[in-house]
Amino acid sequence: MTGSGAAPGAGWRRRCSRALPGVLLLALCAGCTGGAGARGADGGSGAGAGGAGVGDALFPRLGNGGYDVRGYRLALDYAPGSRHLRGTARITARADRPLRSFHLDLAGLRVRKASVNGRPAEVTRSGTELVLTPASALPGGRTFTATVGYDGTPKTLTGGDTGKEGWIRTHDGAVALGEPTGSMTWFPGNHHPSDKAAYDIAVTVPQGYTAVSNGELKGQETRGRRTTFRWHSGEPMASYLATVAIGRFAVRTTTTGEGLPAYLAVDPTEAAAAKGLAERVDDVIAWESRTFGPYPFSSTGAIVGHVPGLGYALETQTKPFFDAAPDQTLIVHELAHQWFGDSVTPRLWKDIWLNEGFATYAEWLWEEDHGGRTAQRIFDDFHDGTDEESEGIWDFPPADPPSAASVSDPPVYGRGAMVLHQVRRAVGDTAFFTVLRTWLKDHRHGNADTKQFIELCERISGRDLTRLFDVWLYGEGKPKRP
Known part of the structure; x- marks a missing residue:
């Protein structure tokens, strides 16, 4: 979301x-x-x-x-x-x-x-x-x-x-x-x-x-x-x-380049702003499939x-719902949830960062791969507070929302993505993307939790990452710049 x-x-x-x-x-x-x-x-x-x-x-x-x-x-x-x-x-x-x-x-x-x-x-x-x-x-x-x-x-x-x-x-x-x-x-x-x-x-x-x-x-x-x-x-x-x-x-049915049936429903008042939606969904599905592994469902699409x-979009399974015509980054986020959150779903709500941190980091990776800021630059902008979406990310540790009312608050998004970038820095790109693909393959259509993710990171990288997760995922307040 x-x-x-x-x-x-x-x-x-x-x-x-x-x-x-x-x-x-x-x-x-x-x-x-x-x-x-x-x-x-x-x-x-x-x-x-x-x-x-x-x-x-x-x-x-x-x-x-x-x-x-x-x-x-x-x-x-x-x-x-x-x-x-x-x-x-x-x-x-x-x-x-x-x-x-x-x-x-x-x-x-x-x-x-x-x-x-x-x-x-x-x-x-x-x-x-x-x-x-x-x-x-x-x-x-x-x-x-x-x-x-x-x-x-x-x-x-x-x-x-x-x-x-x-x-x-x-x-x-x-x-x-x-x-x-x-x-x-x-x-x-x-x-x-x-x-x-x-x-x-x-x-x-x-x-x-x-x-x-x-x-x-x-x-x-x-x-x-x-x-x-x-x-x-x-x-x-x-x-x-x-x-x-x-x-x-207004309904359009197509087939993506991945061979998936796609069903797109657009409110007529949003039709002009949503022009090209099918092509943008196709592009994102193709890129995320290359990045994370095979798309996990039998069809795709969108509802506008x-x-x-x-004031929000939601990753409703196979067809994300957008409250108005979305920009490309929002499409990246909600479709990334089809892997992170929809296919692999948290066992408990406190692990919601496994949804939102991963979908936010998908935005960073998309920008990095499409001529924008590098993921490191975005991380630095979040740490410095210069990114417009960084407000409130230090309010609580992303893996420990303090109440039911906080499960959609900024720490599970922005700081959750920062955790993933720190893991990537620590273990290198080869191990990091192996972790993501293995995570999605091992728990496809099931439930998983933070402990299992940490264990997978350590097993694939061969490194003890206790300190990293203690500081960035569970630590109170703003850590020092790494």
């Missing part, structure tokens, strides 16, 4: 810190001790209750324990005029242990009915926790299917700095943006990045509208005055990367909306 503040080509992109709204933050963070290993009151001798939360220190009540989602099948029907959403979520999961009940994350929306394995299930709610109790306990190690029917007006979550996420109204439709918690506003699920799954998303909208989502378009059918778009994402995806964008888009005041 990154801010998009100025007009295309202006070269200025405000880093967007989006604090969570206070009520939701309390609901997600207060007083939770249930994690992935939480047991029911029976002490674990039989079927227990799934945990509320997976033990993420920044978001203790986000996600749920006791099961692993394998796939979501979402059927959505949206009326832009009334802003009413009707949905059915069919969730296929594997129970990690015997379960007499389990949790789903859902903010707002009315649950009309629920079933587990085809039989009605009891439904209770507390804040963002939706608890389903099946008619009979679920055996450990077995796959089950939960189906939830729901409707209502989905929420837009607004943080203390006016940042928005969740279901966001646009000038002619809506867009769903989920980082870090907004996906729970439009479908129930296990909304933590550690539980990735495949997705099938069908969206029905009035005729004349287009509904865009992740992955590949598998079908489009009009009945009466409504059209259904069916999207499929076969590669695992974290829920915060799922999106639906609804509007009167027109959302005044949103």
Whole structure:
């Protein structure tokens, strides 16, 4: 994710810190001790209750324990005029242990009915926790299917700095943006990045509208005055990367030079500024594939909306969402996330620098390779405070955000990129780029953490890098110029 503040080509992109709204933050963070290993009151001798939360220190009540989602099948029907959403979520999961009940994350929306394995299930709610109790306990190690029917007006979550996420109204439709918690506003699920799954998303909208989502378009059918778009994402995806964008888009489908199908949806009001977008996406995909290794998904593309005041872009899987026509550097950043963050996803939110630091460093590498400043010069400009994006990068160590509200703050971007440049300086280009490609290959479509990255750097380089990471990744304040 990154801010998009100025007009295309202006070269200025405000880093967007989006604090969570206070009520939701309390609901997600207060007083939770249930994690992935939480047991029911029976002490674990039989079927227990799934945990509320997976033990993420920044978001203790986000996600749920006791099961692993394998796939979501979402059927959505949206009326832009009334802003009413009707949905059915069919969730296929594997129970990690015997379960007499389990949790789903859902903010707002009315649950009309629920079933587990085809039989009605009891439904209770507390804040963002939706608890389903099946008619009979679920055996450990077995796959089950939960189906939830729901409707209502989905929420837009607004943080203390006016940042928005969740279901966001646009000038002619809506867009769903989920980082870090907004996906729970439009479908129930296990909304933590550690539980990735495949997705099938069908969206029905009035005729004349287009509904865009992740992955590949598998079908489009009009009945009466409504059209259904069916999207499929076969590669695992974290829920915060799922999106639906609804509007009167101009659509272009192409094939990249890498042979990837590309689907680009552009709001007509941004069409002139977004001219050449397909070619720029193609160029970036080709360069990043050479730099980082093969593109990790079956398709690519972009969504360019027109959302005044949103202030950021998001790396929604296979099709980054831009709130206005992007410049080249912003395209580099969001497409780099397809490797760093989307394919290889942090296990916990405190490791978000593995997303943003890497995508920011991709910007530096692009500039270095395309006749601009060297990465060393950019590093020096950040250290000196002369780069316009360096403000606030010393507020906290990039691998240790102090709160949920700080996961999108400047240290995880700029100082995260500085960490990577220090590693590159220490181990040399050959070892450094071997580290990046190995990281992406070893954890493709999975989750990983900072400890694993440090171990990989040391193993490939054959060097003890403790001091480097202690100072640049975990150290407080501004280190001396190296």
